[in-house]
Amino acid sequence: MQTNVTAPQSHRQSHNETFLQGVKDCVPTLLGYLSIGFAAGVVEKTAGLSIAEIALLSVLLYAGSAQFIFAGMIGASASVTGIIFTIFFVNLRHILLSAALSPYFRHLSPIKNILIGSLLTDETFGVASNNTAGRQYLSERWMHGLNVTAYLNWIAANIAGAYLGQWITNPEKFGLDFALPAMFIGLLVLQMASRGKIAVDIVVALSAVVIVVVMNMMSFGSVSIIAATILASTIGMVIGKWR
């Protein structure tokens, strides 16, 4: 267990802190990004977006679920305010991911933290969280390696989907859409396995699932994920205080 919080710079750089190691640690998620990005490209093209617009969308927005929603709402000719508000709520969960990683980047300046945060996704967050076990901080280069690999792969997959989409009209038929839940399941299981507090984690995870399902049934829409995360984390914190 590392104890010097204040002087990580003086800590000798080990093999798992390099940019290249970040790239390598991103590899298991690439297939997920490829299939989801590909599916997103197909859907965006079908919604009437040009290749250049799809490229710009993946470069600037860089968020899977939000890009599907963007394409869907463009296709349905939704209002500008409607689209932007929906995407804001869908992506608001990043506030929790960003907050949860912040203690591990305390050794970096705000500008460097902004660079890390700007490419934060559910998947890179999942991989980064898996690496926090027994650590006080995460390496900046490693995080950039992870983030940039995921980012470039996402853009390439979207453009490939946009080009090839005219021949593959139904990516669901091949089970490709299931790459996203499969990746979340994998990240969840790997995290629970690495944290060594399986009982509390199972309670938190089950609470989150129940809350999100109940809220979806009550048509809360995109706030469900955020509310479920906040409530389930609170349940976890309370259980921790009891024991």
Added chain:
Amino acid sequence: MEIRWHIFLLIVGAAAVTFIPRIVPLAVLSRFQLPAWAMQWLNHVPIAIMAALVGQELFTHDGRTSLFSNNIELLGGILTFAAAIWTRSLLITVVIGIVCMLILRMMW
């Protein structure tokens, strides 16, 4: 093969409202030592959010909730969970998940 002006504005707007929640906590919170209870709370966020995302993916399809009847995603999800616990590999888990779904959708 061009970018329409109103689409450009929409993309920039959507990107801006996505960028802010991504960066603000990292830029601000990393400058403070958070109190112990806040650290405790944040410690549960990774599990909670991944589980919430899984729950949403497995039980909500096209905006409708389907629990246990007619839910092949749930069946595929259970098989994927087993694969994740068994292999402890993200890559293999994703591949098995896709293959399971491919087979399940062919059968149903």
